[in-house]
Amino acid sequence: MNSFFGLLFTLIIGLVILIGTVVVKLTKNNDKFVHFSISMALGVIASLVMLELLPESIELLFETYNREITIVMVFGFSVLGLLLLMTLENFIPHHGHGHGEELFHLGIVSSIAIIFHNLIEGMAIYATVTNSVSMGILMGIGVGLHNIPMGMLIVSALVKARVGFLKKVVILLPISISTFAGGVIMYFNSEILTNTTLLGIILSITQGMLVYIAVFELLPHIRHCNDKKSNIIGIILGILITATSLIL
Secondary structure, three states: OHHHHHHHHHHHHHHHHHHHHHHHHHHOOOHHHHHHHHHHHHHHHHHHHHHHHHHHHHHHHHOOOOHHHHHHHHHHHHHHHHHHHHHHHOOOOOOOOOHHHHHHHHHHHHHHHHHHHHHHHHHHHHHHHHHOHHHHHHHHHHHHHHHHHHHHHHHHHHHHOOOOHHHHHHHHHHHHHHHHHHHHHHHHOHHHHHOHHHHHHHHHHHHHHHHHHHHHHHHHHHHOOOOHHHHHHHHHHHHHHHHHHHHO
16 A cells, blocks of 8 residues: 555655746746746755755765765766766757757756656655655655745746747656656665665766756856846745755
8 A cells, every 4th residue: 555655645746846837827937037946946956965965875875885985986976967967968959049048958957957866756755655654745745845946947947938838748747757757666676775876876976967057057047147136035945945845
């Protein structure tokens, strides 16, 4: 029974990211909201890397390796994740250098990293739910909280870039089911969570991807925004959302 509930719950949590779509519709996706969602996403990503992914990857790898090797592995695979996303970026079509094209590019790159991240989250949520439903629910709520701002970022970027409905569905569908996919992977391969080295490597690669998005995609947009107050509020709110999700 817990296995079924675990899969169902990962599916529900994955769909939470679509709340970002509703928020974008309600705000009519004006320029101020787009900049605010980018700032909030930066706060979420920066705090997610520093408060969750980095400590967790170090802890997992340290179970097998000494401190020096652990640090080298975390740094090396983080750089690999950054370079991997940088390479994948070259396959994303550039139709020009206008604001709309830049936002489309931002939406695609962010989607790739979030899919990787949500796969791991889905595996962890499923494993937690099968052991303790109450703990799994709390963890799922936490994941859902920091997924909403990322959904806002991706959807607002795609809408502002005038991406068609079908293309938006193609981009958003893998993101929405990636958490569920992580749960399915755990359902058939429950021993994965016992491989701390593999999990540490995957988390390191994921954090490298998120660092790439923060530094090379989000920061340039924020630097060109004149509303500094909105930027600061967005970043702080993003950090608070992540901190709240981790406490849960």
